[in-house]
Amino acid sequence: LKKSGLLTLHRGTECFADLGGLDALKSFCTRAMRRQGEANPLKRPRGVLLLSPPGCGKSQFCKALGNETGRPTLMLDIGSLMGSLVGQTEANIRQALKIADAMSPCVLMIDEIEKALSGVGNSGATDSGVSARLFGTFLTWLNDHRSDVFVVCTCNDISKLPPEFARAERFDGVFFLDLPSVSQKGSIWNICLNLFDLDPQQPKPNTQDWTGAEIRSCCRLASLLDVPLTESAQNVVPVAVTAAETVNRLRNWASGRCLDADRPGIYTNGQSTPKRRRKIQADPLVN
Structure with missing residues (x-):
C-alpha cells in the first residue's frame, strides 16, 4: 500500500458503540458480512451506497464497519489516481482495484463519490475522456469482481451521479x-x-434539526x-x-427510492411539504 500510494489503510479504533442510531444499516451490513471468505463468490456481499445530508454519520460508519467485522478498511481517493501522463490514470485505477482484490476480505471506502466523479458527464470536452474511462473501469469492476471486497x-x-x-x-x-x-x-x-468529559446532568440546548456532527461540535466547543x-x-x-432547501430536496428524492438506515424497510419522508395554491383575486373584474 505504501509503495503504490493509491490506497490508504485506516488505522482508527472506531466502533458501532461510538455511533448513535443507524440500527437497520448496522444490522444489514454485519449480517451480510458475517461469513469471512465465503467459498462461493455468488454469496459474497458487494457493498452499500450511503446517501444523507452532511454530518449524519456516513464516514464514521465506514470507518467503524471494518473494526466491527474484523476486516481492514482501505480508503480510496479518486483524486490520487489522476496522473499527468497519457494512460496513467487508467493504469492507476486498475492497480488500485487489484490491490483491493488482493487484500480481501476487506472494506473499501470511497468518500464523497459524487464530487470525485463530478466531471464524468462532460469528460470528453474537459479531460479527453479520462474521467469517463476511469468511471467505466470502476463500474465494470463493481459488477464483475468476485473478491470478498465490501x-x-x-x-x-445522488443527482450528480449517473443512473447506472x-x-x-x-x-x-x-x-x-x-x-x-x-x-x-x-x-x-x-x-x-x-x-469530552462534560457533566451529563447539565441542561441541553434545543437540538431540533441537528445532526450528530453538530451535537459533537457543541460538546467540543463547550469543552474548548x-x-x-x-x-x-x-x-x-x-x-x-x-x-x-437542499435537505428537503434530498429527503423527497430518497422517499420511496432508498432503504431506511434507522428501521428496516423503504425510507418514507414523514414531513409533508404544503402545496402552494394560486392566489385568486376577490374582484372578478381584476385580471
Missing part, C-alpha cells in the same frame, strides 16, 4: 441516513458528553471554551437551516 460509497447529492452507478447488483443496498430522531440524539449526546452547552450551542448553525 465497497462503501458515501454521497451527499446505483443500479441493482452493483450494491447490495442504497441507504438514506436522515437527521437523527429524538432517541438517537439522546444516544449521541451520551457518547459526546462522555468523550469552558462554557455550558446552552452557551456553546449559540455558535452552532445546523445544516438543516443553512441548506434547508
Whole structure:
C-alpha cells in the first residue's frame, strides 16, 4: 500500500458503540458480512451506497464497519489516481482495484463519490475522456469482481451521479441516513458528553434539526471554551437551516427510492411539504 500510494489503510479504533442510531444499516451490513471468505463468490456481499445530508454519520460508519467485522478498511481517493501522463490514470485505477482484490476480505471506502466523479458527464470536452474511462473501469469492476471486497460509497447529492452507478447488483443496498430522531440524539449526546468529559446532568440546548456532527461540535466547543452547552450551542448553525432547501430536496428524492438506515424497510419522508395554491383575486373584474 505504501509503495503504490493509491490506497490508504485506516488505522482508527472506531466502533458501532461510538455511533448513535443507524440500527437497520448496522444490522444489514454485519449480517451480510458475517461469513469471512465465503467459498462461493455468488454469496459474497458487494457493498452499500450511503446517501444523507452532511454530518449524519456516513464516514464514521465506514470507518467503524471494518473494526466491527474484523476486516481492514482501505480508503480510496479518486483524486490520487489522476496522473499527468497519457494512460496513467487508467493504469492507476486498475492497480488500485487489484490491490483491493488482493487484500480481501476487506472494506473499501470511497468518500464523497459524487464530487470525485463530478466531471464524468462532460469528460470528453474537459479531460479527453479520462474521467469517463476511469468511471467505466470502476463500474465494470463493481459488477464483475468476485473478491470478498465490501465497497462503501458515501454521497451527499445522488443527482450528480449517473443512473447506472446505483443500479441493482452493483450494491447490495442504497441507504438514506436522515437527521437523527429524538432517541438517537439522546444516544449521541451520551457518547459526546462522555468523550469530552462534560457533566451529563447539565441542561441541553434545543437540538431540533441537528445532526450528530453538530451535537459533537457543541460538546467540543463547550469543552474548548469552558462554557455550558446552552452557551456553546449559540455558535452552532445546523445544516438543516443553512441548506434547508437542499435537505428537503434530498429527503423527497430518497422517499420511496432508498432503504431506511434507522428501521428496516423503504425510507418514507414523514414531513409533508404544503402545496402552494394560486392566489385568486376577490374582484372578478381584476385580471
